[in-house]
Amino acid sequence: xxxxTGGVYQGKEEFAREHFQIKTGADGGRAKTEELxxxxxxxxxxxxxRGELRAGRDPREEIGKILxxxxxxxxxxxxxxxxxxxxxxxxxxxxxxxxxxxxxxxxKARAVYRVTCGIGTKIA
Amino acid sequence: MLIEVIGGSGSGKSExxxxxxxxxxxxxxxxxxxxxxxxxESKKRVExxxxxxxxxxxxxxxxxxxxxxxxxxxxxxxxxxxxxNLTANEMYSxxxxxxxxxxxxxxxxxxxxxxxxxxxxxxNQVFSDGIExxxxxxxxxxxxxxxxxxxxxxxxxxxxxxxxxxLALKGPDGEKEGAGL
Numbered sequence: 001x002x003x004x005t006g007g008v009y010q011g012k013e014e015f016a017r018e019h020f021q022i023k024t025g026a027d028g029g030r031a032k033t034e035e036l037x038x039x040x041x042x043x044x045x046x047x048x049x050r051g052e053l054r055a056g057r058d059p060r061e062e063i064g065k066i067l068x069x070x071x072x073x074x075x076x077x078x079x080x081x082x083x084x085x086x087x088x089x090x091x092x093x094x095x096x097x098x099x100x101x102x103x104x105x106x107x108k109a110r111a112v113y114r115v116t117c118g119i120g121t122k123i124a
Numbered sequence: 125m126l127i128e129v130i131g132g133s134g135s136g137k138s139e140x141x142x143x144x145x146x147x148x149x150x151x152x153x154x155x156x157x158x159x160x161x162x163x164x165e166s167k168k169r170v171e172x173x174x175x176x177x178x179x180x181x182x183x184x185x186x187x188x189x190x191x192x193x194x195x196x197x198x199x200x201x202x203x204x205x206x207x208x209n210l211t212a213n214e215m216y217s218x219x220x221x222x223x224x225x226x227x228x229x230x231x232x233x234x235x236x237x238x239x240x241x242x243x244x245x246x247x248n249q250v251f252s253d254g255i256e257x258x259x260x261x262x263x264x265x266x267x268x269x270x271x272x273x274x275x276x277x278x279x280x281x282x283x284x285x286x287x288x289x290x291l292a293l294k295g296p297d298g299e300k301e302g303a304g305l
Contacts, residue, residue, distance in 0.1 A: 006251075006252075007249070007250075007251025007252035007269075008251045008252075008265060008269065009251055009265055009266050009268075009269025009270065010251060010269060010272075010273070011269075011273050046254075078252075078254070079251075079252040079254070080252070080253070080254025081252070081254060082132075082252040082253050082254075083252070083253020083254055083255055084253070084255075086254070086255060091254075091255075091256075094254075095254050098254075116130060116249075116282075116284055116293060117128065117130060117272045117273050117275070117276035117282055117293065118272075118273035118276050118277060119276055119282055119293040119294050121291075121293060
């Protein structure tokens with residue numbers, strides 16, 4: 001698995017498509033979890049996490065299954081943690097869960113990139 | 125040469141960008157100021173930046189909108205600060221374009237590059253707070269993000285400044301795009 005992180009609107013998905021073999025992509029904001037088992041690219045994982053939390057499920061359990069079934073996937077996720085604590089409890093939890101999942105993914109990834117202004121830097 | 129400098133608030137990106145300009149040109153340089161001082165706070169901010177530039181031989185030129193029409197001395201070294209203000213001006217101020225602002229601003233950058241010897245553009249790292257803002261603000265972030273990326277593509281060097289420490293993302297001191305692949 002490869003993890004690509006960075007702020008919103010930095011060109012993470014373009015970076016992924018440019019540098020990795022991507023034939024099928026799943027949009028984290030819309031795709032069903034089953035689609036994440038086989039896509040070459042999972043884009044906007046943070047939006048999938050939000051969807052899972054909204055539906056009352058724990059994405060931390062499911063993420064393990066995704067990696068097991070799809071060990072070579074490229075994942076893009078937005079950095080969410082560099083701002084003021086959100087006013088809504090849901091958003092606070094979402095931010096926290098996303099951050100923790102990213103730490104886990106970064107540990108397991110064979111490479112981690114951070115994209116700023118469209119430029120990817122290998123950070124791990 | 126075109127250089128893009130990105131950093132968060134209080135990161136030291138301005139000082140770094142000024143230093144780059146000093147390296148590129150020992151003599152008189154042009155500082156393009158984009159913030160319209162409309163209240164006490166912004167006046168203070170402008171004053172602080174003026175003091176920081178004192179003795180560095182910058183001539184200040186105010187451009188709040190319409191960068192594509194700016195005329196500067198041929199062969200000059202220009203510091204533009206900052207893209208986040210310029211973008212907001214073009215999107216929201218009465219004299220701004222309001223639509224296709226990204227297109228006009230990039231045209232403005234090309235306009236500067238066609239006249240200047242060196243252009244240093246300062247922009248803001250405002251994309252990592254995880255807050256889902258109202259539609260207007262998200263649109264602003266999207267436009268600024270796109271501008272930043274386009275300038276990075278055109279640029280010879282791109283730096284991200286963190287606590288005054290410049291990380292070279294692109295250019296001679298840095299790894300090339302797609303580093304480590």
